[in-house]
Each structure stands twice: as structure tokens, then as C-alpha cells.
Amino acid sequence: xxHRLRKNKQFSYLYKKGEKFYTRHLILFKICSKFKNxxxxxxxxxxxxxxxxxxxxxxRMKEIVRVNNFAKDYSNYVLMAKEGIENLSFLDLRKEIExxxxx
RNA sequence: UCAGUUAGCCAUAUGGUCGCAGUCUGCUUGUGAUGAGCAGAGUGAGGAAAGUCCGAGCUCCCAGAGAACAAAAUGCUAGUUAACGACUAGUGGAGGCGACUCUAAGGAAAGUGCAACAGAAAUAAACCGCUUAAAAUUAAGCAAGGGUGGAAAGGUAGGGUAAGAGCCUACCGAGAGGUUGGAGACAAUCUCUGCUCUGUAAACCCCAUUUGGAGCAAGGUUAAGUAAAGGCAUAUGCGUGUUCUCUCGCGCCUUUCAAAAAUACCGCUUGAAGCUUUUGGCGACAAAAGUUCUAGAUAGAUGACCAUAGAAUACAGAACUCGGCUUACAGACUAACUGAUAAA
RNA sequence: GGAGGUUUGGCUGAGCGGUCGAAAGCGGCGGUCUUGAAAACCGUUGUACCUUUGCGGGUACCUGGGGUUCGAAUCCCUAAGCCUCCG
Numbered sequence: 175x176x177h178r179l180r181k182n183k184q185f186s187y188l189y190k191k192g193e194k195f196y197t198r199h200l201i202l203f204k205i206c207s208k209f210k211n212x213x214x215x216x217x218x219x220x221x222x223x224x225x226x227x228x229x230x231x232x233x234r235m236k237e238i239v240r241v242n243n244f245a246k247d248y249s250n251y252v253l254m255a256k257e258g259i260e261n262l263s264f265l266d267l268r269k270e271i272e273x274x275x276x277x
Numbered sequence: 278u279c280a281g282u283u284a285g286c287c288a289u290a291u292g293g294u295c296g297c298a299g300u301c302u303g304c305u306u307g308u309g310a311u312g313a314g315c316a317g318a319g320u321g322a323g324g325a326a327a328g329u330c331c332g333a334g335c336u337c338c339c340a341g342a343g344a345a346c347a348a349a350a351u352g353c354u355a356g357u358u359a360a361c362g363a364c365u366a367g368u369g370g371a372g373g374c375g376a377c378u379c380u381a382a383g384g385a386a387a388g389u390g391c392a393a394c395a396g397a398a399a400u401a402a403a404c405c406g407c408u409u410a411a412a413a414u415u416a417a418g419c420a421a422g423g424g425u426g427g428a429a430a431g432g433u434a435g436g437g438u439a440a441g442a443g444c445c446u447a448c449c450g451a452g453a454g455g456u457u458g459g460a461g462a463c464a465a466u467c468u469c470u471g472c473u474c475u476g477u478a479a480a481c482c483c484c485a486u487u488u489g490g491a492g493c494a495a496g497g498u499u500a501a502g503u504a505a506a507g508g509c510a511u512a513u514g515c516g517u518g519u520u521c522u523c524u525c526g527c528g529c530c531u532u533u534c535a536a537a538a539a540u541a542c543c544g545c546u547u548g549a550a551g552c553u554u555u556u557g558g559c560g561a562c563a564a565a566a567g568u569u570c571u572a573g574a575u576a577g578a579u580g581a582c583c584a585u586a587g588a589a590u591a592c593a594g595a596a597c598u599c600g601g602c603u604u605a606c607a608g609a610c611u612a613a614c615u616g617a618u619a620a621a
Numbered sequence: 622g623g624a625g626g627u628u629u630g631g632c633u634g635a636g637c638g639g640u641c642g643a644a645a646g647c648g649g650c651g652g653u654c655u656u657g658a659a660a661a662c663c664g665u666u667g668u669a670c671c672u673u674u675g676c677g678g679g680u681a682c683c684u685g686g687g688g689u690u691c692g693a694a695u696c697c698c699u700a701a702g703c704c705u706c707c708g
Contacts, residue, residue, distance in 0.1 A: 237297095241296085
């Protein structure tokens with residue numbers, strides 16, 4: 175099963191209609207899905223850093239969500255990174271993602 | 278040993294657990310169509326992948342040929358290259374004790390422009406001066422010294438003179454001509470000319486050489502329109518820098534709407550390719566033989582944890598593909614050479 | 622990925638290689654007016670370093686670094702930041 179969001183349309187739909195949660199370095203958009211499946215997309219803007227930094231942040235977020243299985247409900251998510259996230263360690267990032275999914 | 282110069286090379290490795298993206302094979306299954314799932318095998322970022330500063334391939338547009346103009350680029354010589362504004366070897370110039378490094382390096386006597394302020398004067402000659410005569414003014418001669426400036430009529434020394442001056446001589450510099458060496462840039466040397474003619478071309482320009490435009494978001498396949506509206510207009514129009522000539526073709530341009538539609542597939546990775554050896558060349562590089570196939574995504578693939586070794590913690594992530602240039606960078610290693618000190 | 626533009630004082634924004642630390646406006650500060658404020662009018666106003674008891678004076682700075690030129694905000698090279706566009 176594919177659990178990634180890939181279409182530009184789906185992203186803009188979530189940005190418009192989704193429910194928002196904030197922490198210091200993250201924003202989470204959430205909306206209920208009509209299928210019995212969850213999907214999650216990751217967004218890291220150019221403000222965060224150069225290409226290799228952005229890739230690293232995205233990989234870490236993917237890894238954390240996959241290992242800890244945070245996204246359980248049948249919903250669609252977009253996890254957006256804010257400035258400053260590139261300086262967090264792996265463990266700090268995990269704490270923060272845990273926090274935002276508990277909200 | 279210390280300080281340096283140049284060239285090259287590496288850019289963590291090995292093992293384990295979970296996970297990602299293509300490819301191939303096998304099995305299962307499905308759609309209007311492309312497919313989807315599981316298992317196994319094997320592959321998976323860089324020296325700069327970056328900046329996009331040059332040059333090419335490739336694709337589309339420009340109807341074909343010729344001429345002129347415009348615009349842009351390059352600028353010592355010879356070579357290398359598919360090509361280049363790159364590279365190599367040299368020449369001239371600048372820097373360094375040296376190894377060596379840097380160099381947008383054609384033309385100012387084709388023409389035009391500009392040179393603020395200062396200074397008497399800026400391409401031009403007399404402010405302070407010097408000398409002689411006369412006597413406090415003037416006349417004649419001079420350009421050595423002072424001062425201004427980035428630049429002031431070749432420089433230094435000697436002779437000469439009323440004072441001076443290439444006025445004369447020697448050396449240096451400059452120009453013209455010859456000879457020799459070199460493929461050439463140019464170098465060496467000889468003779469002649471006492472030798473006015475600033476700087477700027479990274480101002481216009483002149484000379485020589487080169488260049489059609491856009492870029493893979495190019496463009497194509499499937500599917501889907503002989504859709505609608507407006508403007509110009511039947512050759513005096515349009516045809517990708519402009520103009521002209523000949524041949525030729527055709528209506529041309531703009532806007533809006535529709536479809537899963539910035540979609541699916543192709544383009545997409547075998548290429549002026551890499552590696553090894555030999556030969557030619559001072560070198561850039563070329564030729565031959567053998568050998569290898571080694572990313573191809575499209576919200577965009579490499580991460581997390583543990584162990585061992587360790588100097589490796591930097592800069593940094595392919596997006597059609599090559600050749601360069603430029604910029605960023607923790608460090609490790611190798612070779613050759615230079616200077617200083619010490620010892621033999 | 623590709624193509625282009627731009628950067629000048631606290632902000633906006635002119636600027637012919639020389640009189641330019643730089644026009645003009647907004648803003649700030651001081652004054653006039655007012656019981657007080659606003660508006661209006663008048664004046665003034667960049668930063669850093671050095672020097673001076675102070676007034677004042679000098680040097681550097683037009684995104685950073687080089688170069689051409691006697692002289693650069695302006696011309697050339699190079700790097701950085703910001704902005705726009707694409708079937």
C-alpha cells in the first residue's frame with residue numbers, strides 16, 4: 175500500500191480544508207479520508223536550507239513516522255517543516271513529532 | 278628540522294537489524310487503458326552533482342539562395358580539440374632570494390570625444406625666474422632651477438655660453454633601415470637620425486576572426502475541435518534581427534472555453550563514455566589493442582540504531598547528455614623541487 | 622530544471638567617470654503657533670574609526686571582493702542576497 179501523498183491537488187486541498195496543529199518547528203494538516211487507508215505528505219521549503227539539508231530533514235521525518243507508526247487513522251496528513259528544524263537532532267525531532275501527533 | 282612551490286590522489290571502510298527507488302527473473306492477480314502485489318538476484322549521487330559564465334550534441338521554429346547593414350563576442354605567437362572565450366608550449370611585461378606565479382597583451386601617426394580641481398600654460402610657452410642693454414618701467418634673448426598636477430617639450434654626466442639650449446660629445450632611452458637566428462610572436466647585433474607630436478580604446482571607433490533564434494517546462498505519441506469571438510486582409514499582407522534581389526509557399530495574428538490534463542507514455546541514458554596497456558608528441562592530446570555497462574526519479578530515491586577500525590566531524594544531493602571555466606571545502610596521503618639552519 | 626531583472630541613508634527613490642556623502646519625498650529631532658495636541662510653517666538630521674576638554678577636523682563606506690583609469694555609486698570581471706517568468 176502506498177502511504178505517500180504525491181499529487182499537487184491533494185496538497186492544496188489539504189492546505190485549504192485541513193485541520194491545523196502547530197508546534198515550534200512543525201505544522202500538521204489533517205483531514206479524514208474516505209478510503210480505508212492513510213496518506214501522508216511532507217513539505218520542506220527552500221527557507222530551511224540547500225538541497226542536501228532539505229533532503230535530510232525529509233528523510234528523517236519519513237523514518238520517524240514509519241518506525242513509530244504515528245499515522246494510524248484513516249486520514250490524510252501533510253507535515254510541514256518550519257525554519258530552525260535543520261538544527262534539531264534526531265531524538266529532538268522525534269519528540270516533537272510525537273507531540274504534534276498526540277494533539 | 279623548519280618555511281614554502283608545483284603536480285597528483287582520496288573524499289570513511291567492514292559487519293548486523295529495519296526501511297527507500299529503478300532493472301531483471303519467477304509466481305499471483307487485474308483494468309476502458311497504463312498496471313498492481315509477493316519472492317529472489319543485482320544496481321543506486323559528486324569533486325565540485327553547485328553557479329549557469331562559455332562551447333557542443335539533441336529537439337522545435339525560421340521556405341530556399343545571395344548581398345548589404347545592424348547587434349554581440351574574441352584579440353601576442355604556434356599548436357590541441359567535435360567546438361570554445363578552454364587547454365598546452367613559447368614570446369613580451371609584472372612580482373618573488375628562489376622553486377615558481379600572475380598577465381582583457383592588436384591599433385592613440387584613420388577620425389571623434391573626454392581629461393574636474395590645481396596651475397602662467399594641458400597639447401599648449403612663460404607666473405616666479407636667469408642674462409644683456411637701459412634705469413626701477415621697458416626692450417631683446419633663454420628655458421637651467423622653483424612651484425601646480427596623474428601627465429609640463431627625452432634622462433645622466435661633461436663641454437660650451439652673457440645666460441642658456443641635443444648647441445656638441447659619451448652612455449641609457451626613442452624612431453627608421455639592414456643582417457643573423459627562429460615556424461612565428463620576437464630576440465641579438467650593426468648603421469643612421471639629435472630625436473616636437475601627453476593619457477584614455479575595461480569611451481565611441483578602426484582592423485582581423487566568429488556568430489540564425491529558442492530551449493528537455495525543447496518536442497513527440499495516445500485521447501480530444503474541421504469549437505467560439507475579435508482585429509488586419511486578398512497581395513501594396515504574412516513567412517523568427519533589419520533591408521534589398523531572385524525563386525517559392527500561404528490567409529495571418531490575438532483572446533476564450535472543453536477533456537484524468539503541469540496527466541499517462543516516449544524523449545531518458547551506450548556516450549566525441551570509463552578503465553588498463555603499448556606507441557607517437559616537450560606538452561595539451563592523438564592512435565591501436567583489450568576490457569566494463571555502472572542512477573534514471575517526477576512532492577523527486579541513500580536514512581535510523583549497534584559494533585569494530587580510524588586523522589576522516591568539511592563543502593555539499595543527479596533531473597536530457599557531454600567538454601571546460603568559476604566558486605565552496607574538514608582534512609589525509611604521495612612525488613618532484615626551492616630557501617634557511619645544523620651535521621657529514 | 623531553465624530564462625531574465627534588481628541591490629544607493631531608518632523607508633521609498635533620482636543620480637553624464639570629476640563640484641557627490643550623494644537630489645527629492647516620507648520619517649526622526651528642535652523651534653514657532655496652542656491651555657495641551659494635531660495640522661501648518663521654519664530649521665536640522667547617515668554609519669564606523671582616528672583626533673580634540675569641547676566646537677570642530679580627518680579617513681573609509683552606494684551588497685561583498687578584485688581590476689581599468691590621474692580619478693569609479695557609475696566601466697569590466699567575480700561572488701552573494703532579493704524578485705519575476707515558463708506546457
